[in-house]
Amino acid sequence: MNAEDARKAGLPGKRQPGEPRPSSKQIPTVQQSRENFAAKRGLRRLVQGEMPPTAPMSIVDRLAGSPYANPMIQVGGVDNSVRKTIDFTLLLAETMFRFGAGALEVETSMIAVTAALGLRNIEVDITNQSVSINHAPKNATPITLLRVVRSWTNNYAGLTEVHQLVIDIVGGGVGREEAQQRLNEILRKPKPYARWMVTLGSGVFAAFVVAVIGGGLIGALVSMASTLLVGLLSRTLARWRVPDFFVTAMGAFLVTAIALAFVRFEIPIQPGAVVTGGILLLLPSGRLVSAVQDAINGFPVTAAGRFLSVFLTFGAIVSGIAVASALGGLLLVSSKSVTEAPQSVPPPLYLALLFVLLATILIGVVEQTSPRLLLPTAVIGVLGYSVLILVGHFGVGPRLAPAVAAAIVGVLARLLAIRMGAPQLVLAVPSILFLLTGLSIFRAMFTLTIATDSALDGVVGLFNALVVIMGVAAGVVLGDNLARPLSKLGKLGKLSVGLDSRRNRRR
Template sequence: MVERREVYEALDLALRIGEVLLSSGAGAADVSATMLAVTRACGVRHVTADVTFVDLALHHQPTSHEPAAIQVRRVTRRQVDYADLVEVDQAVNDLVAGEITRGEARDRVARTVSTGHVRHRWAVTLGWGAMGTGIALTLGGSPVVCLLAFLAACAIDLTQLLLPQHRIPAFYQQAAGAFVATLIAVTASATPLEVNPSRVVTTGIVMLLAGVGIMGATQDALTGFPVTASARLINALLDTAGIIAGVGAGLTVGDLFGVGLTTFKPGAAGLAEVGVTLFGAALAAAAFAFASYAPLRSLVAVALVAALGQGVLLAVDSSEVGRTWGSAVAAVTIGAVCYLVAGRFRVPPLVVVVPAIVPLLPGLDIYRGLALLAEGKDGVLQLASALATALALAAGVILGQYLAHPLKREAHRLETRLSGPRMVGPFRRRGVEEG
């Protein structure tokens, strides 16, 4: 029999780990499975887990005639730090493998959460700027456009850094970031520079979309967590609406001053353009991972997987299938490959897959739809296409995980209710080693 005090300590450790995973973008199924694995490793059986968008709860009732032990933890929104996620994931794996005790795991998790970020803030801002440059390259931007995209991305990051200090809701943070990027593009249009500033706006949209949790919402919906999926989806839609509002306001300001932003069609007509596009995708993904504090060893994996996904998109998009299906095929490829690659670099697949799909985000469709609406035309079709592309990316990544990682016999017995491949957690690493 496990003492009551030990039960509460095990539940508290599992909840703290679950909070880090959920705030880092992990799906509810991954969070639940990891928390249950932690309690089992601590010797506590008969535990059930409940995961919502803001709360984590664990219930332990060893017998029907004993009162249940219940612990609840409120999940606060925090900046994504993949370094913390990797450290906590390693601690969970060591605990499940029996290499460390519950006390050692608790100390490691507490030290990880309480320690500051491993990179200087100015380096993170430069990382976001490099991501903006990479997105501009994928869109065929000139050196001047790449420089403007770099400045716009840095300005957005500074905006996102200042506003949360005043407890401004995320909707207004997204709107402010999009408005700043659009103003930079409008200002560039008013100068004699021969640039296409609409690429700058698209870069800002992609950067802001990267923080929207559409993939987590889709994963929760597919794995049987409709409440969490609904909350995440509403949050993602509000954040996206903030982007649309900010870009729309910026375009309106441009129209008031007689400055219009032209539309464009990205694409590669030759090998040189294809090479630049692939390099831009790799740079954008690696820079996003760097700005999200991912370990340096994972940046190579992120860049390679992102370039592969972009290459698949270009190949499929050149056919008659269409861009939405091209994004889906690219996402399936990324989901399948990242699971195999992540284990070699000793990071959870989540650390690779989220940055790798950043260059595929539908910033261009959103910009086109808003540009058409600003001209008094029907841009709803483009906005709907952006939503379809985002859902295709999220669903494709998860499908790729299923194709790359069939359930292992040992894991299946423990995951009858939470079946599916893991993007983070102990079953993921065990599956890699057995495979």
């Protein structure tokens, strides 16, 4: 076989004189194999998942996107006293629930604390009135502890301090003993505002609400006086251990009866505006928003319990209004006058924004918000109300406009909350109160239960009011999620320790 036949057969042969030496660049065999391997690998990734579809999700993965992502495992490993760590975590979760935190905030805090303190094999379960932890290590006896939440109170300042405590634990700077001591101090610490300040703030807030919706000066003063009386009555009934249903019904009755009495004596007020200012604080707007948030975030049991509580409160308000309207009918007062729209001229825009600013600050006082968060919350409320007016001018419907404004509030609340080391709920809930129009809710419920000749209008009005509330709640959740990527662009205050990707991950 000569050299030419050997080359044709692919065998190495003797190079003839003058024949060029073969170069490695002319033999792309290795390159082709690499390209084929990369193509096959890309195709396999495209048609096949990274993990088996039935693989369980790590509980620490629930922290992704939350302020407690990537918790720092404290030096020293797992604590020898597992029971004490679980007891502390349950007490912390109960405290957050009592102070008004949502289910998602409580769950992420529990997971972050147990992860930071070195506990593995943890499962967390939350219902409407209880929190439980199951610790089941391999080849050991499992431990399951449950704690029931039996009372609730407005204490956003305490919730902020608990939130900051969780941040410090996740950052690795606080051990369990010091954390237990700080939590006990938070529980013993009095609220930032006295009761008389809360009562007075509620009355002035009602006056500002009536002024913003065009109820006039006299209507604002009447609403303030009736709200103060409702506060005193509620405090007295609470000392007598009267259930909340009847306390709310008595408050709605008192507000409506006072408004109808002024109409009976022909005092120039708009009863619909007066009743709206008086019952706005009785409406369970915050609980309804929290219920919708829990339902969206995947806590149906907690959401169902809160929805039931909300509907009972609505029923109490309607009951009080119905009894007062019947009494007004005996006094020859037309019950339909209660639902009449205010005829007074609304204040100028700059004055309305000032009223919204002051009213939001007062709502922060009522909710016992920390003093350093009052002004930021009020600014967010003014911006949300401005967006509501702005999108209304562009022809956005009355159902969609509050949802758009609530989304902006959710974004701003998340960013400022990260900057100031506070939960997003503390800044968002007081800021959306002017987006939840109590007048439309009251009119719909009144028409549905009292004015039976137009019950269909009441059903439509109630549906529209609930759509607005659901839209506002969904907008807050949407804004919160939209702001999470923005919060990771840079270091924002003390919470940046939880967002630093260089933290050791616990898996």
